[in-house]
Amino acid sequence: MRVLVTGGxxxxxTEVVREFxxxxxxxxxxxPEELDFLDPDTLAAKATTLQVDWVVNCAAYTHVDxxxxxxxxxxxxxxxxAGSLASVAAETGGRLLHVSTDFVFDGKQSRxxxxxxxxxxxxxxxxxxxEGDKAVLAALPAxxxxxxxxxxxxxxxxxxxxMLRLAGEGKPLRVVDDQIGTPTxxxxxxxxxxxxxxxxASGLFHYTSAGExxxxxxxxxxxxxxxxxGFEIKTRSVEAIPTSEYPLPATxxxxxxxxxxxxxxxxxxxIPPWRDSLIKxxxxxxxxxxxx
Ligand SMILES: NC(=O)c1ccc[n+]([C@@H]2O[C@H](COP(=O)([O-])OP(=O)(O)OC[C@H]3O[C@@H](n4cnc5c(N)ncnc54)[C@H](OP(=O)(O)O)[C@@H]3O)[C@@H](O)[C@H]2O)c1
Numbered sequence: 457m458r459v460l461v462t463g464g465x466x467x468x469x470t471e472v473v474r475e476f477x478x479x480x481x482x483x484x485x486x487x488p489e490e491l492d493f494l495d496p497d498t499l500a501a502k503a504t505t506l507q508v509d510w511v512v513n514c515a516a517y518t519h520v521d522x523x524x525x526x527x528x529x530x531x532x533x534x535x536x537x538a539g540s541l542a543s544v545a546a547e548t549g550g551r552l553l554h555v556s557t558d559f560v561f562d563g564k565q566s567r568x569x570x571x572x573x574x575x576x577x578x579x580x581x582x583x584x585x586x587e588g589d590k591a592v593l594a595a596l597p598a599x600x601x602x603x604x605x606x607x608x609x610x611x612x613x614x615x616x617x618x619m620l621r622l623a624g625e626g627k628p629l630r631v632v633d634d635q636i637g638t639p640t641x642x643x644x645x646x647x648x649x650x651x652x653x654x655x656x657a658s659g660l661f662h663y664t665s666a667g668e669x670x671x672x673x674x675x676x677x678x679x680x681x682x683x684x685x686g687f688e689i690k691t692r693s694v695e696a697i698p699t700s701e702y703p704l705p706a707t708x709x710x711x712x713x714x715x716x717x718x719x720x721x722x723x724x725x726x727i728p729p730w731r732d733s734l735i736k737x738x739x740x741x742x743x744x745x746x747x748x
Contacts, residue, residue: 458482460508462491462541463515467612468555471642472512475650484508488515493537494529500540504548510653511541513554516585520559523581524705534584539591546596551656553649558605558637558664560586563709570715571603571660579706589660598658602649605664605714606674609642610740610747615671617741617748619678626690629679633672633696637712638664641733643740651722661722662714665730672696674730681735685742 459476463469464485473485484506491499493515503511517523517533538554545552559582560575577583592599608614616639622629640663648663669677675694683689699708716727741747 457510458506458508459484460503460506460511461485462493462511462513463488466514466516466518467609467614468607468642468645469514470611471609471646472514472649475646476512479650491515493517493533496532496536496540499537500544503541503544507548508550511545511550511552512649512653513538513541513552516555517581520579520581520708521705523579523584527580527584530580530584531587534581535587535591538588539595542592542595542599545599551598551600551653552592552596553600553602553653554588554592556589556601556603557582557585558603558712558714559709560589560603561709561712563635563711565711568713568715569662571662571718578709581706593660600652600657601660602645602652603660603662603714604640604645605712606637606639607642607645608639608737610737610744611642615639615674616678616734616737619675620682620687620689620741623679623682623689623691624687628695629675629691629693630695630697630702631672631675632699632702633670634698635708635710635712636668636670637709638666638668638714639674639730639734640664641737643737644728644733648719648723651724652719655722657722661719662716663719663727664714664716665733666716666727667729667731668713669730670696677731677734678738681731681738685735685738687738687742
């Protein structure tokens, strides 16, 4: 299969490129300057010439706080260009898997969000992603939209690496304890993507690891597991604070756990608990000198 992976140098995209290559597919992963999501028309013209069977769209404007002051860029990349890619797929008979986020929800529910729950984003980033979901499905109703959350992996920058770096330097850690979600490892997400592509699925799906925690609970688990594995960790405790003590430009949902029951039948095995995947990622990071 000929597969275009956009955002192929991002934290999730890097993992997608590696896995689709490993599976023997022909993978095209143009750099952002070669396929620029800030220019949806040129992007569509170029994408049309590539003649791929599948597009896996991991490109996104992901600066959640900066988006509050750069809404045009966020909407161009996350809505307009995502929609353009879907239109190209519709015109050329291609398929598309588009990645979305738990931040489309407002976090006011007290049970996990299902695919048919109505989004109500709180931030510019969340709005731009929700508009992207709609643009993709309008242009290509058979597209797959995979919403995930709290993503981390060995590539790129993320919360796990930040906690390890700060704790390694002995910095005090104060982390919010009143936002609840599910940390999710890129390697697990990619297995879910492959399963959906191989099943030729379509529609909205939620995928995260199993279970839930707060950012503070996640930080404490990172430190505990890293110490267990022999990482150099000087900071031994994490202070729990409320969101009000860590003000940021973008409002985050207080509760954004996703219900993953719809995707489970497509997967070869039960979705792993988030802490099990964290341990696997830490082991992989430990063995990877180039991943820092
Ligand atoms: N990170 C999370 O916690 C999280 C949670 C839920 C959902 N998601 C979703 O998961 C997907 C992947 O996110 P990620 O964590 O892998 O983010 P990431 O590391 O920031 O990757 C985003 C990718 O988009 C590319 N990109 C940005 N602007 C571009 C442009 N103008 N033209 C072309 N490419 C451009 C980036 O390239 P450069 O790096 O070269 O700019 C990068 O390759 C996104 O759809 C995101 O919304 C992420």
